[in-house]
Amino acid sequence: MVSTRGENALRLAHTALGLLLASHPVDCAHCLKNGSCELQKIAKHLGVKLKTKRFRKILPELPMDSSSPLFTYDPNKCVLCGRCVWVCQQKPGKGVIGFAHRGFHRIVTTFGDEPVGRSRCQDCSECVVVCPVGALVFKARQADLTSIKR
Ligand code: SF4
Numbered sequence: 001m002v003s004t005r006g007e008n009a010l011r012l013a014h015t016a017l018g019l020l021l022a023s024h025p026v027d028c029a030h031c032l033k034n035g036s037c038e039l040q041k042i043a044k045h046l047g048v049k050l051k052t053k054r055f056r057k058i059l060p061e062l063p064m065d066s067s068s069p070l071f072t073y074d075p076n077k078c079v080l081c082g083r084c085v086w087v088c089q090q091k092p093g094k095g096v097i098g099f100a101h102r103g104f105h106r107i108v109t110t111f112g113d114e115p116v117g118r119s120r121c122q123d124c125s126e127c128v129v130v131c132p133v134g135a136l137v138f139k140a141r142q143a144d145l146t147s148i149k150r
């Protein structure tokens, strides 16, 4: 029988989360997913601090893509869950985004690494809806946040 709550399973979950956080720019106070982020929820569930120092921090420092009129894509916050790739694949004639590169350099991107606004993307925004973290967020929400701060 496989137990997902056993000591070994929990140790693996802690290690996986620690490795993920080691390459994640944790800045929840300035992130639009703050409060609804699944990474926050998992860390809370496992009793792990988001700013853990368990592993040496290595951040990817990739440029943000704001080329879509509706949403922004920050690859630095992507946790490579694949939900956006899957939902994009389900659309007829889509499959605009996919995984590229290997290991630490693995990212979600468009064919030819074009900015999403210059790709075949039709702005259905379903990828934004399924993203569990602050990697894909609606521009309208950013504008709302800016107006609230004024
Ligand atoms: S994606 Fe989640 S964990 Fe990362 S900065 Fe945003 S709210 Fe915090």
Ligand code: SF4
Residues within 6 Å of the ligand: 077, 078, 079, 080, 081, 082, 083, 084, 085, 108, 127, 130, 131, 132, 133, 135, 136
């Ligand atoms: S849904 Fe978000 S976190 Fe998951 S692979 Fe796509 S951009 Fe990354």
